[in-house]
Amino acid sequence: MTVLEQPGAYRPAPPPAWQPRTDPVPLLPDSEPYRLLGTGADLDPGLLRTLYAHLVRGRRYNRQATALTKQGRLAVYPSSTGQEACEVAAALVLRERDWLFPSYRDTLAAVARGMDPVEALGLLRGDWHTGYDPHRHRVAPLSTPLATHLPHAVGLAHAARLKGDDVVALAMVGDGGTSEGDFHEALNFAAVWRTPTVFLVQNNGFAISVPLAKQTAAPSLAHKAVGYGIPGRLVDGNDAAAVHQVLAEAVERARRGEGPTLVEAVTYRIDAHTNADDATRYRGDDEVGEWLEHDPVSLLERELTERGLFDDATRDGAHEEAEEMASRLREAMNEDPVLDPTDLFDHVYAERTTQLGEQAAQLRAELDAENDDQDGNGGNGGHAGNIAGGER
Template identity: 80%
Template sequence: MTVTEQSRRTAKAPRTTRTRRTAKATAPAWQPRTDPAPLLPEVEPHRVLGTGAKLDPELMSGLYAELVRGRRYNQQATALTKQGRLAVYPSTTGQEACEIAAAKVLRDQDWLFPSYRDTLAAVARGLDPVQALTLLRGDWHSGYDPRECRIAPLSTPLATQLPHAVGLAHAARLKGDDVVALAMVGDGGTSEGDFHEALNFAAVWQAPVVFLVQNNGYAISVPLEKQTAAPTLAHKGVGYGIPGRLVDGNDVAAVYEVLAEAVERARSGGGPTLVEAVTYRMDAHTNADDATRYREDAEVEAWRAHDPVALLERELTERGMLDEAGIEAARAAAEEMAAALRERMNEDAVLDPMDLFAHVYEERTTQLREQERLLRAELEAAEADASEGDQH
């Protein structure tokens, strides 16, 4: 039977006398799973300095000393790069409040997950400055033992440390360990897929992790407005069910307060928080960058008036919580740190080329063993040639 014949038969078939009732289509009742209102960040960045808010003298004194030390650390590392002692240095001058606060809100058992720009945060957490700069010097693999200092390896690929932070925090929660992970990323990193995957997993698992976005205005040379159309980067958490916080990233008291609340929320089982700290990178992206090609000097100078070190120093001085002796003591301690760093970094590192093959695989592959054999043979031949040359 052809299709046409079948169609004709169907058309000629008598109609049934049964009455058919047409069910009225009704959509099931729908309610949002989460009220979005509590997830929304502040309309204006949260601030403490200049508002008359109560300050803890001991805490502020410690943060001030760390800010002064951090500024001197940035200056010294930049100078070492110009001298050829570092291959590259991504400065955090202007962002010290974020770096210091991130390190100081954590307990000893907590973990810090820095990006490549966050060596200062690692130093503020207690890491030896030389070890913090080892990777940027081109020595070894990381420069320090992550398990010993609870600082994940410095991450050069953008945002890849964020899923790692979520995984560690989730595992700690499953094991019943009192551990919070704080993961740092720049505004450019929020355009990476790892950022979104990390937020989604963290929210679903309610992992005890805090995401700190340092929005310094530029992803190298790309301004924020060319990266996202979101009202703020803190709003990005709402779509994942994560509360967003917006804070003045140059106000160290405000950054510390917001991060401390987020860490405590994570520790008590409240889940993750996304914090956007609005700050500014006063120096170039790295020593290899010419920032004058994409931003005006007037813009930089405007932000210098909102310098995090000067902001806190002025506030504490006006409140009578800091005097000239305290300022000089902080500067002297910073100079002592810089001098020690300079002296130690001027020593040539003793390198073993065979370390290239260590810590790659638990059991070395056939190819890796062959490469090791070839390099060893080359080194022995070079040593023999040098010895023969000395005899002549």
């Protein structure tokens, strides 16, 4: 007889049956990306035409911005060609008072939200801090560090809820960003506090040159949502109507106070990571060609045609408007900006820190010394004068 079998021996109580706080099944995404185009679904003709006009404009915007990098008018441009459906849908589902939190590749989303294309490219041109007023446009600064803007989106949404404002924050990130700690911290914070936040992951296949298979073993990125107790949605990222519907539902769910949603849009980056990247080193033309057959603009044109909603006037009108936008963008980018390097120290903090003050004074002294040297040698005002005069 063992000690525990003896009469009166101590026996620990069996642990209570574990019950999950939330049934995980409703949180799981579909096994296949959700689609609407080509399914015969009941779709709003007006919405389809609006999406098409934005996609055509977005494609032209990407091509023009890419050309500007080759002309030296942009320092860098991360193209979203092939991902326009995600960019456009993210902008169109938001109300004016909502906030968009873009990553560095999401300038098109900012433009689709109504921002001047020139302002949207200010940061990538190297002209100024952000290039636009985030408060006026309700678009947070373009985030170059991966995923660092996601906790900011959650914090803003949480603050809005505490204030009683029915504001929703939609945060965009790439598949590479889901490997960052900020991504997981943001999802956990949002889930625990049920913040009105929508996370849109544009899974375009590569984190620069690293394919998704080397980043995660999860069935999909949308499946990561269940680990935080929030719904995950998987959608065809090249199906503009489907992305719009899924994001619209997630935004309204957040606005009703039902918490965040993680949406994975499966798409593809047709162009290289940036103009400094050689994509041929890690993927072949055949792979790109397969995705070109699933191009978001072509998919929508086909849908409009099959529904009898596409004609020459629809196509020509969209392309003419896109060309006008590209022309305005080229003209503005051909003008050299008037820059003052001391602006670097403005708008960093509400009150300039001692260290920033010292750095600003050091830069000003260097500029003044160079200016004096140029004046003493019959120069034209030196480096500071060149910058103020717009020379680059």
